[in-house]
Amino acid sequence: MDxxxxxxxxxxxxxxxxxTDLLRADPGIEVVGTAVNGRAAVEKVQALAPDLVTMDIEMPEVDGIEAVRRIRATGSRIPIIMFSTLTERGAVATLDALAAGxxxxxxxxxxVGSVTRSMDQVRDxxxxxxxxLVPRMGHPAPLPGAGATTATVTVTATPTVQLRDPRPAPPGGHELLVIGSSTGGPEALGTLLGALPVLPVPVAIVQHMPPVFTQQLAARLDRRVAAxxxxxxxxxxLLPGSVYIAPGDxxxxVARSGRGLVARLSQDPPENYCRPAVDVLFRSAVEAVGGAVLAAVxxxxxxxxxxxxxVVVDAGGSVVVQDRATSVVWGMPGAVAQAGLAEQVLALPEIATELVQRLGATRCAVAAGAR
Incomplete structure (x- = not known):
């Protein structure tokens, strides 16, 4: 076994x-080298040809963000996992690193209080x-969802996917668009939302991220997209033309009140090891608007x-998912597609066009948007 x-x-x-110690304790992982800054990291990626890099952000000479840029500039698509701090500064730097690749x-x-607990936290x-990010024979990807984003695409054998027949829109059309994402999500969301006009329905999103990070993600997307x-x-x-991102933790x-749709926040137990969880958002959307839900994973x-x-499909709603080739990890969308719940499996650039068509939105909506 490799x-x-x-x-x-x-x-x-x-x-x-x-x-290094916690990785070496895993029989399926080999630490082939270490580096003390980004400059040395770029050199060792070329010399050692690792399968994956763990990268600190703040380092002397060349920091982690610049190191990611230099590695990507060589054409390498090696997975890179950043180590960041749970602070506003750390969130901004992490999103910069994700945007860099x-x-x-x-x-x-x-x-944390002890070395043992620190190791447990990092290992988990x-x-x-x-x-x-680096699937190997005998190393199935586990269920927990988390984290963030871009350039590396994991490709293995393509499973058979049975698409659902498209459902006709329910009376009154779709009232709500809900989106779920995790690893690779911040940049995928930027690409998707950046290609959309201001939509005639509210958009609610769960991206697996901790507190502070989701706030910074929302601010970054707000500067980048039309909505x-x-x-x-x-x-x-929850107003048409606006996008609402679940806060970390x-x-x-989505709930219906006398004045329309509103957001409800909960600290109920995690689902699928996640809080916020996509399943929670999707279920609540159906409870609020029935089958008038359009979902994207x-x-x-x-x-x-x-x-x-x-739940969305059972209520008469529609689900589309991102395809394997454009996903960083085809876990969440793959699970939906392989369960036969997706009406369409689309490359990321094609999803915006499909959503616009299903929602009856047009580019002229941008001029009358909610900003």
Whole structure:
């Protein structure tokens, strides 16, 4: 059985040792080298040909973001997992790294209290991502969903997918668009929303990310796309032409009130190891508008969204998913497609066109948008 070869990059001796030790304890992973800054990382990627890199963000000489840019500039599509801090500055830097081509991220342990707990925390977050981004025989990708984004696409044998027959729109048409994403999601969302006009329905999104990160993601998308994008708040009206992102560590639910659709936030237990969870959003959308739901499942690790997609389909709604070739990890969309719940499996650039057609939106809607 081939081992997954990993290069560990961090200027901290403590973090390098922690990550190296926990990876070497896994029989399916081999640490082939370490580097203390981004310049050395670029050189060792070329010299050692690892399968994956773990990359610190703040380092001397060349930081992690620039190192990602330099690695991508060589044409390499090697998966890169960033190590970031759960702070506003760390969130901004992580999103910058993802935009530069990093594949995902893991939060550094903070206020944990012991080395053992630190190792447990990092191992539980890091190993599933490594196995999802670099699948090997005997290393099935685990169920937990998490994290972030772009350039690396995992491709293995394509499973047989049975598409559903398209459902006619229910009376009154679609009232709500709901989207779920995880690994690879921030950049996929940017691409998708950037290609959409201001839509005639509200858009509610679950992206697996921690607090602070979702706020920064919403702000970044708001600057980039035609629609108004915000982090959802408790009791907030969900208005056509606006996009609402679930806050980190809160489930986002859609509810109907006397004045229309509103956001509800919950700290109910995680589902699919996730809070926010896509399944929770999709179920609540059906409870609020019945079959007038249009759902999209984008790139992501795990199976979050599959059960929720079943609820949408059972109610008479429609589900489209991102295809394997354009997904960073075809876990979430693949689970929905392989369950026979998707009406269409589309490349990311094609999803916007399909959503516009199904929602009856036009480019002229941008001029009358909600900004």
């Amino acid at each position: 081992k997954i070869k990993v290069l560990v990059v961090d200027d901290s001796v403590v973090i390098r040792r922690l990550v 990093a594949s995902d991220y893991v939060a550094k342990p903070a206020n 977050a890091l190993i599933p991502r490594i196995r999802s 108004r994008v915000v982090e959802a708040e408790q009791g907030q009206p 809160r489930h986002l639910l 984008l790139t992501g690790m795990g199976q979050d969204g599959r059960r929720g997609a079943q």
